[in-house]
Amino acid sequence: MFQMLTAVVVLMLTMAGWLGVQQLYRNFEKNNPECGPFREDGGNTACKCCANRHLCQVNRA
Incomplete structure (x- = not known):
C-alpha cells in the first residue's frame, strides 16, 4: 500500500x-x-522549426 501511495505522489x-x-x-x-x-x-508544429524553412514559405504562398 505504501508503494502505491508513493507512486501516486511521485x-x-x-x-x-x-x-x-x-x-x-x-x-x-x-x-x-x-x-x-x-x-x-501537442499543437501543430509544422514549419515552426523545420530545417527547410524556405520550402514552408513557398508552400504557404
Whole structure:
C-alpha cells in the first residue's frame, strides 16, 4: 500500500513540476519576445522549426 501511495505522489509531483516548467517558459517568452512565439506541446508544429524553412514559405504562398 505504501508503494502505491508513493507512486501516486511521485506522479502528481512530476505533473505539477511539468506545469511549473511550462509556466516558466510562458513567462520567459512573454518577457523575451525576440526569441519567437510560444509553442504549446501537442499543437501543430509544422514549419515552426523545420530545417527547410524556405520550402514552408513557398508552400504557404
